[in-house]
Structures are given as C-alpha cells and as structure tokens.
Amino acid sequence: MIPLRLDELIQGIIKGDRRSVSRAISIVENEQVSFNAKKIVKEIYQYTGRAHIVGITGPPGIGKSTMIGNLSAMLSDIGRKVSVVAIDASSPFTGGSLLGNRIRMQESLTRHGIFMRSLANRGLKGGLSRSIWDTVKILDASGSDIIIVETVGAGQADLDVVNLAETVLMVLGPGLGDEIQAIKAGIMEIGSLFVINKMDLPGAFIAQKDIEETLAMSPRGEWKPPVVGVNSLTREGYEDLIKEIDRHGKFVKKSSDLSFRKFRTELEITIDEELRSRFHQEIMGFLTDSEKIRSLMEKRTDPYSAAESLINSIA
C-alpha cells in the first residue's frame, strides 16, 4: 500500500520504497511549493548528495533514450542502482503531452527492474521541468547510485541541464546538418562529454572529427571534454563511455567551483518561486482588477509605476 501520511511517505523514500518514491514525485510535480512538497524536500535533503547526476542532451531523434536504455542496463550489470527521469515537451496549446521516451528503454528497464519516470516540461523552457530538481533529490535520497536525466531534446535550447546535472553528455551524430553548426557556435560549453552516436551510419566519423577540432580550438579549463563514438544498436563504444562518465563524476566531486555554481543557481530559482507563490494572490488580485488595467489604458499610470505601487503595497 502507498502510505497516505506524509511522515510515512518520507520514511518510505529513505528506505528506497518504490511506491513512496513514485508518489512523492507526483506531489512535487503536481503541488509545487505546497506545504507537502516542501516538507518532503526539507526532510530528505540531508540524505541527498550521494548519487551521480548525469544529464543527457542533444537534438531530437539523436538516440538519447536508446542510449539511456543501454547505459542503465550496463550500469545495473556492474551493480549500480540506476534511476532514470526523461522529460518531454507539453503542448503549449492544450498542456497535454506524449511521453515517448520510455518506449525506447522499456526492455532494459523491465529486465533490470530500473525505476524510470517520465515528466512533461509543463511549459518550462530550457529542456527541463520545474519539478526535476526535487525529483532528482527524491531519487538521490532513495539510494540511487546514478540518476540519468534526459532533456526534452530541443537541441540548442536545452541549456538548463548544466544547472542540474554534474555530468552532461552532449549527444551528437551524423546528418545533423546546420544544427551541428548552431550547437558548435552556441552550446559546446555545457558538455562534459561529447558522444557521437550512430557510428554505424555514414558521416559519423566526419561528425566526430568536426567536434574534436572544435573542442581543440575552444578555450578549456582543467577538464578536457572527451569525444566518444558509440553505436547504440550494438553497444560498441559503451565501455569507454561508462569509463569517461565515471572519470568525470570523480572530477566534479573534487571540484567545488562547479558545485558552488549549481547550488547557487538552485537557490536563486527557489527564491524566485517562493516569492512568486507567496505573493500569488496579491499579484492575481492586481491583475484581475480592471480599474488598474484601465488606468494603464488611459495613460493615468505606466506599467513600471503600477508594478512599483503593487510591490510597495505588499512589502
């Protein structure tokens, strides 16, 4: 049975009980910044920080989900407890979503009994969903060794994963055309590792060389992002990939600069959200006051003065 009391649910998470984990994720997803959602995170926070959080990003259809299927199976085989979260876009018109990532990894998930959760981004841009930070904490506290997160897959727009994951795999491949140029110009910085998938297809070696050259020309810090070629249909190259993921995991655990930035960003987002939710009623009241809108239309005030007077009246 699923615990219906919050303290039991929290105990369940810490013990690694699936049903508790699963329900807790629904709570942080559906009742963001509610008393219950916050209470869960507050209580489990001290149990987090053990798992290695790996983000997988890259253009649509490049093979991210297939890769997660392979990685999670192989990591399970060597005794790691793997959890997976994959994010899909919600329709901006209806709010609905087809959560299609699972189908590509279902076989591995079943065979190895891996916990996997599909989330819709519910309007958040940047490749993640707002609840992903709390979701990852729940999975971390439940005893995962490694948590793999698949971003929406909007290519150049999936930047937020750097603020969530310790290790970011940027998956690229042959046949990307202009997209690869855009990625090279824009978001090379976010990859800790570059994976060239679909090495079985023509053009893959060229893509690999291309990325290697671009990386060689970019300024780099202490960590030099490796480029690993894989074939996800045969799992060729996966031993190397896992080796590099582990190597980077060890590297970040030592580097406090990276984590400092991550924690700071998370705090910033949380404050923003808390502020907004705390003053939600006042703001909505203000926005639905037609007299206020009319005074703007009739130029009796301007948007800045109106906003200032609202904030002054609250604070």
Added chain:
Amino acid sequence: MEAGKNQSLFKGKPIKILLAKPGIDGHDRGILVLAKAFRDAGMEVIYVGLLPTPEEVVDTAVNEDVDAIALSLLNGAHMTVFKKVADLMKSRGVNDIAVIGGGTIPEADKPKLEKMGISGNYGPGTPISTIIEHITSRAAEMRKLKAMEE
C-alpha cells in the same frame, strides 16, 4: 505561448494515463488514435508499445504514478488478459489507479469486466468525447484517493 511573456508554468495537474496493449495483438491503430486524442485533451500520455506483459503494465503504472491505465485489445483475449492486470493490481494493493478497457468487447463480457473493476469497455464507433469524459471522471475519483494527510 504569448511572446515576451514571462515563463508561465502550467498550474494545472494534468491527468496522467498509461496506454497498453498487453497480449499478442497487433491492432494498434485504435490505441494510437486514442493516444493523440488524449494528448489533445490535455492529458500526459504514456504508451509502452505492443506486447507488454501484465506485470510490465502494472510496474510501469506504479512507477509513473498514473491516474489510469487504458487497456486495448481487439483480438478477443480481454477476458484473460485484462483480468490478469486487474488481479495483479489487487494483489499489490494498488487501488488508486483506474483500469479502463476497450477494443472489440462483446456486450456479454462487459458486466463481467465491470465486476473485476475494469470500466469503460468501449468498442468501435464510440465517440472520443464519451471516452474522454469517462476517463476524466475516473481520474478525478483516483485523485481523491491519492490525497495526502499532512
């Protein structure tokens, strides 16, 4: 989304639903039609593909914490396969996920399925709006059961 507007997150709690065809049945047109219709009705939809086992269906439903499972069979095996899913749910104590059936289901089987806790059981020609209404009301029941005490 309106351009220039601040990232406004959906405040709703969309219905989450798992679509599955457990059992050897290649008729997937209907379920694919439903998947798109449910998405367009604002639901979050997961389809696990052809031939998942009843165990896989229940595991997935629990891990994804869906509000409902939609089972579709056109091959006549619903009385055994749907029952397996319902039995597994019962034996695992999962009472807050609705099981809804559909496909080619003879009238005579419907009351028996209802008795197992499988509702709906809609066949060819059912208006999509009827199906969506049914799911919406079952999902609402389930959300009530899921409510947490503080």
